[in-house]
Amino acid sequence: SQQGEEDPQALSIQEGENATMNCSYKTSINNLQWYRQNSGRGLVHLILIRSNEREKHSGRLRVTLDTSKKSSSLLITASRAADTASYFCATDVSSDYKLSFGAGTTVTVRA
């Protein structure tokens, strides 16, 4: 079973716009991670946010975490065509090494 759920399922934006996607989860976590996947193959780790952190930045990425609402958001600013991919959130429950992934958000950036 998958703990996380991403919203929306799909997102289409113009190059240069910002893209925001959300992740909700069910149980307490140790950390939450965001991954990108191109063409249904290998996943690339984007960012990890720990349960005691509320916001984290990495380049054009901004991640927030609200443990009281059991939700996280990923913001991609100034999107590029190369950002077209599926984005997944994954939860690590109490350093339980197993990652539990959501079904993902498919982002399409139009040139």
Place this chain on the structure above:
Amino acid sequence: GAGVSQTPSNKVTEKGKYVELRCDPISGHTALYWYRQSLGQGPEFLIYFQGTGAADDSGLPNDRFFAVRPEGSVSTLKIQRTERGDSAVYLCASSRDRGEQFFGPGTRLTVL
């Protein structure tokens, strides 16, 4: 350095056959994970190795699935009597202890 590699990249087999999928983790990574990803879904955990031992195989769907890591490096996922429902992308990841997981490109398994 080299990332996680998986072979083959694609495998087509017939229902009832036996298949082996191989994963070469990043050198020095003690932890190795197998996940399975069905179309339109996120990856689902199958099994986790710490060194040579399977620390957690609770994600294996049934006893047709088995994985080994005899020398604490390369791992092989073995599927007996394959079924059409086994068709998926099988992903391998490795990490230093329980840190960030680095994923391989996956093996796309198709059971006809």
